[in-house]
Amino acid sequence: LTGVEDETGQPISAMTILSLLERVAxxxxxxxxxxxxxxxxxxxxxxxxxxxxxxxLKLAKDHTTTNGTVEKLLQKTRKVSANVKDVRTRVEKQNVRVKKVETTQNELLTRNKFRVVIYQG
Amino acid sequence: LTGVEDETGQPISAMTILSLLERVAxxxxxxxxxxxxxxxxxxxxxxxxxxxxxxxLKLAKDHTTTNGTVEKLLQKTRKVSANVKDVRTRVEKQNVRVKKVETTQNELLTRNKFRVVIYQG
Amino acid sequence: LTGVEDETGQPISAMTILSLLERVAxxxxxxxxxxxxxxxxxxxxxxxxxxxxxxxLKLAKDHTTTNGTVEKLLQKTRKVSANVKDVRTRVEKQNVRVKKVETTQNELLTRNKFRVVIYQG
Incomplete structure (x- = not known):
């Protein structure tokens, strides 16, 4: 017989197969x-x-820009710091000269006062 | 009957089932x-x-490095700014002393000129 | 007959179909x-x-903060740099005045020495 049967020889209806196929679908x-x-x-x-x-990518570009600015700032700050040291040195040298002028002036004033006294004597 | 039939009792050929299986495949x-x-x-x-x-991750590391540099720059700039204020204050104090020396010198010059006149008289 | 057959008319057992369905499953x-x-x-x-x-997002925020700090630093550094130039200019002007005072003082000293000689004569 060419009937469709299962393992136990029970007939399998087309409906069973179609419903299996439907479940698969x-x-x-x-x-x-x-x-x-x-x-x-x-x-x-x-x-x-x-x-x-x-x-x-945008963040990386922005960071590169910022980093470049920071690098320039580093150089600028070093330059400004060097300028400040330079000015400070000049001020210190000038201070020595002002002190000297002051001392000499005080001596001159003392001498002049002495002379004034001589004249008045 | 063990024949494969559809709902309406029409026989379903193996070909139909196989072609359905093929479509599924x-x-x-x-x-x-x-x-x-x-x-x-x-x-x-x-x-x-x-x-x-x-x-x-690389960007975060780079940013941390840049941020560290910026922190150092902030401190450095504050320090330089304080130094500039310090130097400016010294220059201002020096300015007062130079003015005083100038004034005194002008007085001395006036006095000396007077004397010179006396001598020449 | 309603038997299930393949193309060649050979009967196809339910087992074949079920095993195909099992493979599909x-x-x-x-x-x-x-x-x-x-x-x-x-x-x-x-x-x-x-x-x-x-x-x-966090990195972008951090970068914005860092960038803001860098912008402030740029302005601060420009300001400090301008202050340094200002102080340097004042020091240079002061230098001219100190030199003038020194020169005048040297002249005064020379004159005074001359007079001292006169007096002592």
Whole structure:
């Protein structure tokens, strides 16, 4: 006989096979729907990643700019600091000269007062 | 009867079932191919993410270094600014002394001129 | 006859169809397991991306802060540099005055010495 039977020789109706096939189709539908969802999320992830890459690139450029400014500031500050030391040294040298002028002036004043006294004597 | 029939009692040929199975196989092949593609893209995404994580980590380190330099610059600039104020104060004090010396000198010059006149008289 | 037969008219046993369905079920199981794994990895990727986005956002904020500090430093340094130039100019003007006072004092000293000689004569 060419009838469709199961292992135990029981006949299997076409309905059983068709309902099995239907269940398979249902499962595959679910799998395909899941795959569709995952593909959409994967596209979202790809877009997120591209955005992040753009953000990181921009941030890296901004950082390079900032770093360049900081480098210039370092040099500028060193220069200004050297200028301050230079001015301070000049002020100190000038201070020595002002002190000397003051001392000599005091001596001159003392001498002049003495003379004034002589004249008046 | 053990014959394979559909709901309406019509016989279903093995060919119909086999062709349904073949269609199922074709769909599953597509699903597997899609899954394969998605796995490859997922690996790409993972690599992209790893690269981005590396970039972000490097950027964070660079930023920490730059920030450290900026902190030092802030302190250095405060120090230089304080030094400038200090030098300015010394210059101002010196200015008072120079003015005093100038005034006294002018008085001395006036007195000396008077004397010179006396002598010449 | 309603028997299930293949193309060549050979009977197809229910076993053949059931074993084909079983193979299909096995393949679908694999596909579903693969999909499950990919979904888990996709969630991981999403979490990784969220973490990276957080890191990048924090880094961007930190960079903005650092950049703001650098901007202030630039202004401060320009101000300090201008102050140094100002002080330097004052020191230079003072230098001219100190030199003049020194020169006049030397003249006064010379004159005074002459007079002292006169007196003593």
């Amino acid at each position: 249902g499962i595959i539908d679910n799998v395909q729907a899941g795959q569709q969802r995952m593909e959409e999320r994967q596209l979202e992830l790809e877009n997120n990643i591209k955005n992040i890459q753009g953000d990181v | 074709g769909i599953i092949d597509n699903v597997q191919a899609g899954q394969q593609r998605m796995e490859e893209r997922q690996l790409e995404l993972e690599n992209n993410i790893k690269n981005i994580q590396g970039d972000v | 096995g393949i679908i199981d694999n596909v579903q397991a693969g999909q499950q794994r990919m979904e888990e990895r996709q969630l991981e990727l999403e979490n990784n991306i969220k973490n990276i986005q957080g890191d990048v």
